[in-house]
Amino acid sequence: MSAMNRRDFLRRTGGLIAGSALPLSLIELAFADEQQNFTFAYISDSHIQHIKGKDFVRNWDRGLIRTVGEANLMDPRPDFVMYGGDLAQLGTKAELDHGLELMSALRHDKVHYVMGEHDYYLDLGEYWERQLGPQWYSFDHKGVHFVVLNSVLTYDEWTHNRWSSGEERMAVMAGLDNPSGSPFMVGEKQRDWLRDDLSMIAKTTPVVVFSHSPLQKIFKNWNFWTEDAEQVQVLLKPFDKVTVFYGHVHQIQYNQIGNISFHSAMATAWAWPYPETYAQVDSLLPKLTVEMNRADPFFERDATGWQFVDVWSGNATLHYSLTENQPRTVAFNPKTGRPEDTVYQNDRIPPQQHF
Amino acid sequence: MSRLSRVRQAAWLILAIVPVVGAADPFTKQDLSDWQSAYDQVVTAGRDAFTDPKLGNNGVVCAQCHPNAANTHPETYPKFQKQLGRVAVMWEMINWCIRNPLEGKDLQPDDPRMIALQAYITQERRGVALAPGKH
Ligand SMILES: [Fe+2]
Ligand SMILES: [Fe+2]
Numbered sequence: 282m283s284a285m286n287r288r289d290f291l292r293r294t295g296g297l298i299a300g301s302a303l304p305l306s307l308i309e310l311a312f313a314d315e316q317q318n319f320t321f322a323y324i325s326d327s328h329i330q331h332i333k334g335k336d337f338v339r340n341w342d343r344g345l346i347r348t349v350g351e352a353n354l355m356d357p358r359p360d361f362v363m364y365g366g367d368l369a370q371l372g373t374k375a376e377l378d379h380g381l382e383l384m385s386a387l388r389h390d391k392v393h394y395v396m397g398e399h400d401y402y403l404d405l406g407e408y409w410e411r412q413l414g415p416q417w418y419s420f421d422h423k424g425v426h427f428v429v430l431n432s433v434l435t436y437d438e439w440t441h442n443r444w445s446s447g448e449e450r451m452a453v454m455a456g457l458d459n460p461s462g463s464p465f466m467v468g469e470k471q472r473d474w475l476r477d478d479l480s481m482i483a484k485t486t487p488v489v490v491f492s493h494s495p496l497q498k499i500f501k502n503w504n505f506w507t508e509d510a511e512q513v514q515v516l517l518k519p520f521d522k523v524t525v526f527y528g529h530v531h532q533i534q535y536n537q538i539g540n541i542s543f544h545s546a547m548a549t550a551w552a553w554p555y556p557e558t559y560a561q562v563d564s565l566l567p568k569l570t571v572e573m574n575r576a577d578p579f580f581e582r583d584a585t586g587w588q589f590v591d592v593w594s595g596n597a598t599l600h601y602s603l604t605e606n607q608p609r610t611v612a613f614n615p616k617t618g619r620p621e622d623t624v625y626q627n628d629r630i631p632p633q634q635h636f
Numbered sequence: 637m638s639r640l641s642r643v644r645q646a647a648w649l650i651l652a653i654v655p656v657v658g659a660a661d662p663f664t665k666q667d668l669s670d671w672q673s674a675y676d677q678v679v680t681a682g683r684d685a686f687t688d689p690k691l692g693n694n695g696v697v698c699a700q701c702h703p704n705a706a707n708t709h710p711e712t713y714p715k716f717q718k719q720l721g722r723v724a725v726m727w728e729m730i731n732w733c734i735r736n737p738l739e740g741k742d743l744q745p746d747d748p749r750m751i752a753l754q755a756y757i758t759q760e761r762r763g764v765a766l767a768p769g770k771h
Contacts, residue, residue: 330694330695331695332694338694338696339694339739340737456687456699457700458703458704502703502704551700551701551737552701553701553703554702554703554706554707558706558707559703559704559706559760560760560761560764561704561760561763575707578729578732578736579719581736631771636709
């Protein structure tokens with residue numbers, strides 16, 4: 282799309298979405314090969330929660346409904362939509378069905394889904410798979426190789442031998458801070474598949490990976506963590522440009538490790554505290570990350586939102602669309618070789634101080 | 637009256653008012669451990685309430701948004717709440733979260749669950765310096 286169209290789009294939806302101007306500076310970037318640039322929408326963590334009968338938690342429903350409405354305003358349309366996982370809260374058929382029904386209001390033809398632990402641990406992804414297909418897969422789009430992983434697996438012993446029912450297992454994994462939980466992992470079988478899948482790809486091809494948990498270690502207590510993250514990173518290392526997108530953390534995070542850029546998605550449901558706000562245990566939030574503004578509890582959609590991603594020359598620019606707050610843009614900076622916030626990177630404001 | 641007798645008279649008065657029979661001060665190691673376990677039980681009850689789908693009316697629990705009670709900042713209370721337009725204490729914010737995300741009914745300030753919630757929240761924040769009024 283031309284820079285002019287893009288700017289027009291941002292101006293229009295900027296007014297609609299946030300009531301304030303989106304930062305436009307990034308649109309000026311000279312794209313290497315216009316043909317290969319494209320945009321996709323990225324929605325995550327809606328946690329559709331069943332109460333009983335036809336009742337679902339209104340607050341989480343509203344988050345997804347609003348996001349779908351905003352994503353439908355994108356003009357020109359993004360090439361596709363990614364869903365980052367945790368569509369459901371407790372993985373039930375009722376929740377997944379209701380979530381997919383809300384998602385079906387999207388005007389976009391193609392939605393790719395990532396498995397979240399809240400979708401998985403009731404029936405180990407069986408119903409999800411029946412509705413949406415394989416739990417891990419890859420596809421190509423305009424010269425970029427996309428890989429989707431199920432990163433929320435864990436030790437077999439934990440999954441199979443400890444619980445009297447799927448409900449019990451799901452309830453434990455659903456508690457982020459539940460000490461009986463277990464660390465997420467991609468696992469050997471999937472890593473073998475990934476090695477095979479990538480062996481067919483030229484090292485100059487940009488690779489984009491989607492996982493639910495971060496493929497980097499940030500905070501084990503809340504599973505902001507993937508146990509075999511380093512082993513997955515090794516498989517990605519030979520490629521010139523790699524970008525990893527993940528959900529699960531319900532907040533803005535970004536990082537650069539070697540050749541790999543990392544970006545998280547906000548949740549449509551609710552925001553999570555940053556790990557350093559738990560005073561009893563150390564955590565490793567990437568120093569690069571400028572935190573999002575602290576959530577104002579008096580606005581229930583504050584600090585929630587969704588994002589759309591410009592892929593240009595194999596790099597990514599994330600536009601975070603916050604429903605009650607200033608939008609944020611985090612873009613790969615070719616000069617420093619890492620993602621940076623286009624406004625706040627060196628100049629944080631008081632609400633970005635978390636404690 | 638001499639100074640000495642005045643002091644003596646005052647001492648008798650005090651003794652008459654506060655009979656020092658068993659002495660109030662000393663407590664034993666047993667006392668300490670009893671009080672600690674009474675406190676620990678309330679913290680545990682607080683964690684239970686914090687993860688209880690029945691505390692509110694929609695099945696949502698506090699821990700869903702506040703893992704390990706993070707972002708509850710007990711050390712900052714009392715503090716000015718912009719939206720209330722006045723200085724508030726923590727149980728008022730707890731009730732705000734019960735009414736809104738949990739779609740539930742206010743707890744009385746002396747409801748045992750309200751006391752337990754505050755014990756759990758504060759326990760998870762132990763060691764952090766008091767910072768009343770901080771935002
Ligand atoms: Fe989530
Ligand atoms: Fe998750």
